[in-house]
Amino acid sequence: MLRPLEMAHQFLAEVVTKEDVVVDATMGNGHDTLFLAQRAKKVVAFDIQEQALEKTRQRLQEAGLANVELLLVGHEQLDRYVTDVKAGIFNLGYLPSADKSVITQPKTTLLALEKLCRQLVLGGRIAMMIYYGHEGGEIERDAVLDFVSRLSQREFTATIYRTLNQVNRPPFLVMLEKIKEYKHG
Numbered sequence: 001m002l003r004p005l006e007m008a009h010q011f012l013a014e015v016v017t018k019e020d021v022v023v024d025a026t027m028g029n030g031h032d033t034l035f036l037a038q039r040a041k042k043v044v045a046f047d048i049q050e051q052a053l054e055k056t057r058q059r060l061q062e063a064g065l066a067n068v069e070l071l072l073v074g075h076e077q078l079d080r081y082v083t084d085v086k087a088g089i090f091n092l093g094y095l096p097s098a099d100k101s102v103i104t105q106p107k108t109t110l111l112a113l114e115k116l117c118r119q120l121v122l123g124g125r126i127a128m129m130i131y132y133g134h135e136g137g138e139i140e141r142d143a144v145l146d147f148v149s150r151l152s153q154r155e156f157t158a159t160i161y162r163t164l165n166q167v168n169r170p171p172f173l174v175m176l177e178k179i180k181e182y183k184h185g
């Protein structure tokens with residue numbers, strides 16, 4: 001059985017082609033950025049920590065990939081950098097190897113998610129890995145679940161993938177697919 005992060009990658013890989021622009025909303029150590037860069041025309045990756053950009057730049061260099069724009073910018077500003085996005089990924093929470101007080105926040109996460117939903121092309125997909133074991137994580141988890149549950153079923157299909165019998169609050173996956181054009185305003 002696929003683990004949630006493996007499922008997230010498969011879910012996005014099913015639709016991403018070498019014609020597509022995609023977003024990594026939480027670059028971190030660059031694992032998802034690399035995965036997307038191997039499949040897309042271009043990846044636009046966001047993080048607010050310089051360390052994340054350094055790690056990711058190094059990872060991409062080692063893989064010989066140059067089709068990525070690395071931005072030291074909060075994902076809540078993503079609409080200034082991308083349109084017509086085929087896929088996006090979020091890994092919520094903190095970067096294990098860095099300052100654990102720098103965590104994704106409900107307000108900015110929701111802003112980014114809402115903007116990415118608008119920028120998504122028809123048939124585009126978003127995968128969100130929800131880590132909620134840290135302080136404040138449950139508030140962010142509930143905010144995301146509330147937002148995605150309210151999306152119109154005519155515009156998006158929203159699905160959840162989570163284990164039911166694991167201890168220690170394991171991360172789970174929320175998957176969105178745009179099935180009809182989002183109406184602005």
Ligand SMILES: C[S@@+](CC[C@H](N)C(=O)[O-])C[C@H]1O[C@@H](n2cnc3c(N)ncnc32)[C@H](O)[C@@H]1O
Nearest residue numbers: 026027028029030031032047074075091094095
């Ligand atoms: C769980 S880590 C991401 C792990 C990453 N996907 C990887 O493959 O290593 C979450 C990341 O989100 C970043 N972050 C926090 N707030 C952010 C924001 N407003 N915009 C973009 N990134 C943010 C943190 O700096 C951290 O690197």
